Amino acid sequence: MTAASETPALPTTRPAGCPYDPPETYATLREEAPTSQVRCPAGMDAWLVTRYSDVRAVLADRTMSSRGASSVHVNAGADLDGDFEVEVSPGSIIQLDGRDHSRLRKMVLAEFTVRRVEAMRTYVQELVESHLDAMLAKPGEADLVRDFALPIPSLVICELLGVPYADRERFQHQSGVLVSTDTTREQGQQAYEEISGFLAGLFTDKRKNPQDDLFSRLIARGEATGDALGMEELVMLGLSLLVAGHETTANMIALSTLVLLDHPQQRDVVLAAPERAVEELLRYLSVVQFGVLRYATEDVQVGTRAVKAGEWLVAALNSANRDEELFPAADKLDFHRESPRTHVAFGFGAHQCIGQQLARVELQEALTRLFRRVPDLRLAVPRESLAYKHNTLVYGVRELPVAWG
Template sequence: MSEQSEFPLVQFMREKFDPVGELARIRAEQPIFPMEIPGDQTVWLVTRHEDVRAVLGDHERFSNDFGNIIGLGSNQDDPGGLGFRDPPEHTRLRKYLTPEFTMRRLRRLEPRIEAIVGEYLDRLEASGSPADLVESFCLPIPSLVVCELLGVPYEERADFLRLSTDRFDFSAGPEASIQAINDAMEYLTDLVKRERADPGDGLLGTLLREHGDELDDRTLASMADGLLTGGHDTSTSMLALGTLWLLDNPEAAARVRQDDAYVPLLVEELLRYMSVVQVAFPRFAREDMDFLGRRISKGQMVLCSLSGANRDPALGPDIDRVLPERETSSSHLAFGHGIHRCIGAPLAQMEMRIAFPALLRRFPALRLAVPLEEVPFRKLAIVYGLEALPVAW
């Protein structure tokens, strides 16, 4: 392997469920791998679990600030919510959200998530076999869960579902996706204004009642959009990939139907195994430093491969298999690590724990409608997933 490579795409590629073999070779031979990008700049790719954890956990030496990308000052208005902000702004905003994502608070959403899942299972059954499970089940559920979380009025949820899904549809080109993001921000800003006048029971209403004088409308809309961005495509992909794996592993599917205690163990292991967010938000060196035996210059970008880290053999034997009883399953980095660990992780886990058994119990004869080799996986993606999941029953 060459000492330095032109910017590779291995960190965004898969062979069905698995990272491509080249990523494993990089991890074994050069755990911090230099990549050239246009402009004679170097980007460093980190792939081992221990090293990725070290970078993600060190906000003193590595910055998330969006200004590093666009060449502006710190904490610029950005598309990533909390993911592209550094302390103290990150700390200030996250403290408002953290209480809303405790399991105690989220349990109030559990009956509504069960109802949403049940509603779309009813629709799926009524429409009949065959069906595309991505479009009819995996895609709408995360969006409507975000509706419940934020407090979007019922009569506006169909429009919100369209706004939230259009941004991830790149078939009409990047301009259409950007317009969908702008439309969503416009809607969310208007929703915040209405909630400020008459706060509801959702997250936005709660934040406005408790911290309304500390948060302006644009900041709250941006936080809501960050939750939508972080929780929609990722959960859609996890639902689709997890279901596909279960259909290909009928013994595990049977156990999901029968054993409630097995489900959370399987969900954690599938999160590790799938690593749908393949690369963490980019980090930037705050200073010149020696790291893993290499010299990293101030301002250089460091990319952390979550899919590479979660398949690191250092985590245990048979790391390329799904073993729900694996002791290290809970140490996975699918949600990141450190101060930027995904704040919505408990909500995503709850969605999976509800949706997988409900789907398999409602349709015990659920099967793929095409051979596994014909299921369309995404080719190159930061968030890995399926283009469609054709099923029959």
């Protein structure tokens, strides 16, 4: 790679006035340099992969390790380089590769099948309706993030995993620290220790008093098969599921609502065909905004670029989802787009998001029921006053004041 002083920085700045669009640089890179060198905030150089076909190829390649997790490249001060060997904790389903990853994924996948998730749809519907009842009982105004978008996926993941919802403020705060790109090592370590301690206590109790939830079933299944998960494995796995299980969906609900307030003519399509609409919203918004990190364990060809073993790559999901080669007029929100599920908003390959079916159900039910019951929903503040999450791994809007009636 070239000298650090000559290497451009990883694109992170969105175009002014376009809160839904990824950095403008991506469009130029897809045309002129689809796999190009960038300097990451973590302090190392990486190959930025911007074309859809190349992103899929990188994520599907088993020689591309996920050992650096999906996002360490945007954490300033991580100080990674090509010779860096990341120590992966047992149970880290996001970072593990090969057999270790497959073992954990197989244990968890049974809980997220289409059939099991569909069985939860009625519960999700009831949650959405109860939160709409509470929101509409307010005097004509509410914060959609606080009152609707955040509590629904938090309740769903708590119910599924077996985490007391009374502890939500605790893990929501810690999750916010862990997904912030401004978090220092000390702050991140403290948040990790706090949430790990909380989960360790929870698992100790579930071993003694199992309930009808995912964590209890994981413990019982492991003991029955002789493949019991140790406490460190359980904690790391639990942390991944808990954080990912509410952060992405909560931000998608709020940001999708804002998009639909900006495109009122599209709401009828959402109500008539929620499955198709949700897939297009996932593609268009791509809330995992800084891409996912991979480490080449062997020499490999990415497009026309030769990548050497020991080099890092960043697969830009939001660039791939705006690639006009696959998505004509990609910068346009189009609910009539063909093959909407070809997007990579949930990643691709062995590490594709386990909870994607659950996220789809939550988005479908939240958006359709919201706009069916509150057809006159509108912003309660000037559009330009909204604040966005430019410094978090998952993009979204910090607050969404809305009004009706």
